[in-house]
Amino acid sequence: MNYERNQFPPSVVNLLLEEGQRWKHQGELKEALGSGIICIVGSARSAKTSLAYVFVDYVIQHTKRPVIFDSFPQKVIDEGFPSHWKGRVFNTKFQDLATVDEPAVWVLDDNALHYNSRDSLTAGSKLLARSAGVLSHFGGGMTVIFTTQLLSGIDLSFLRFTTLAPVIRWVDADVISQERKEFKDMVQEGQYQLKLVSKDVRCRDYFYSSKDRCLCSSPFPDFLNKSINPIQADLLSRPMRYHTKEDRVAMVSGEIKKKGRPKKKVVEDE
Numbered sequence: 001m002n003y004e005r006n007q008f009p010p011s012v013v014n015l016l017l018e019e020g021q022r023w024k025h026q027g028e029l030k031e032a033l034g035s036g037i038i039c040i041v042g043s044a045r046s047a048k049t050s051l052a053y054v055f056v057d058y059v060i061q062h063t064k065r066p067v068i069f070d071s072f073p074q075k076v077i078d079e080g081f082p083s084h085w086k087g088r089v090f091n092t093k094f095q096d097l098a099t100v101d102e103p104a105v106w107v108l109d110d111n112a113l114h115y116n117s118r119d120s121l122t123a124g125s126k127l128l129a130r131s132a133g134v135l136s137h138f139g140g141g142m143t144v145i146f147t148t149q150l151l152s153g154i155d156l157s158f159l160r161f162t163t164l165a166p167v168i169r170w171v172d173a174d175v176i177s178q179e180r181k182e183f184k185d186m187v188q189e190g191q192y193q194l195k196l197v198s199k200d201v202r203c204r205d206y207f208y209s210s211k212d213r214c215l216c217s218s219p220f221p222d223f224l225n226k227s228i229n230p231i232q233a234d235l236l237s238r239p240m241r242y243h244t245k246e247d248r249v250a251m252v253s254g255e256i257k258k259k260g261r262p263k264k265k266v267v268e269d270e
Contacts, residue, residue, distance in 0.1 A: 001221045003058045009209035009216055011165035012038060016055055018063045018103050019141040034065075034103060035141035036162050040207075041148055041187060042169025047204040047218070048147040049109055050237060051169065054219050055145055059105050060088050065143075067105045070094040073242040080235030082223040097131055103140040109147050109239065135162050151187075152180045166210045170194060170203040186210045 005023045006013060010030070013023055019034030038055065042048040056067050067089045069077065077091055092099075094106060135142045148154055150171075166183075168190025179187050190208035193215055198206050206215050226233040235242060 001057065001219060003061055003219070005062060007219075008055075008058070009165075009212040009214055011209055011211040012055070012167065015143045015163065015165055016059050016063070016105070018065050021063065033136075033141075033163060035136035035143060036164060037135075037144045037146055038165045038167060039146045039148065039151065039154075040167045040169060041151060041171065041183075041190075043149055043172040043175065043202075046169040046171070046202050047237075048169055049239065050204075050220075050224050051167065051207060051218055052107055052109060052145050052147055053224065053236060054221065056085070056089075056105070056107060057082075057221060060085055065105050066090055066100075066102050067107065068092045068100065069107045069109075072107075072109070072239055073244070073247070075242045076235045076239045080232055080239070082221075082232075094131075097142075098138060100139050100142075104142050106142060106144045108144060150175060150179055151183045152178055156180075156182075164211075168194070168208040168210055 005017075006025055008016070010025050013025075014030070014033050015036045015038050017023065017032035017034055019032060021032045021034070022029055023032065024030070040048045040051055059065055059067055067085075069089060069091055070093055072091065074091070077089075081089060094108060097106075135144065146154075151166075166186060168187060171179075171187055171191060173191075176184065176187055176191070190210060191203075193208045194203040194206055197215055198204075205218055207218050208215055222228050224233055224236060
């Protein structure tokens with residue numbers, strides 16, 4: 001799929017492009033910041049992960065930034081990622097952030113199990129708190145694409161000390177009441193706007209950029225299409241189900257295990 005440079009809202013493009021890259025918005029030439037957090041908020045099966053893949057696809061097409069996936073099952077990395085991502089995606093733990101010397105884009109998917117605000121003693125929670133303020137300094141500027149079901153589940157220090165571009169997907173009405181007061185109005189506004197235009201019960205055909213106060217059509221690449229490749233589509237849409245039993249137990253228990261040296265190359269030559 002081909003993406004226009006300015007296809008997504010300005011706050012999103014500003015963080016997906018590498019620092020200093022230029023793009024036009026409403027006829028005005030802008031330079032990308034290339035450092036901050038794109039936080040995709042939505043309930044289960046609202047296509048949060050699918051949208052994260054779309055943003056990764058955009059990064060691969062329009063930049064030279066490496067994309068690093070944290071906590072992704074090896075089976076998904078080996079068998080699910082599209083072939084045109086070859087040589088651009090890596091598998092490194094977020095705890096090794098300081099060892100990466102490039103302007104990477106990190107994908108942290110549904111990691112509330114690791115980075116929960118109530119789990120303040122875990123290494124993951126402390127790591128996010130420490131890393132938020134230094135994303136612009138490491139590797140020439142880094143961007144985190146972070147998916148979560150509610151912002152109330154994330155340590156606020158991760159969201160306060162860097163540029164944030166919140167993206168709202170469908171959120172179940174029964175859980176919005178559990179959202180933090182700082183973000184509740186934003187999530188509710190997103191639901192209202194999505195329901196004005198979406199024809200899907202979970203509003204997966206659009207997303208709402210709260211910083212830009214605008215709706216954006218959500219692309220659907222072929223590699224996510226079940227009718228084209230159902231196995232690949234399932235691997236990508238439900239990645240966490242493909243963890244080993246040992247890893248699933250560790251995630252639920254809140255343990256963050258260190259696994260030897262980070263594995264860089266994730267797609268082998270055919």
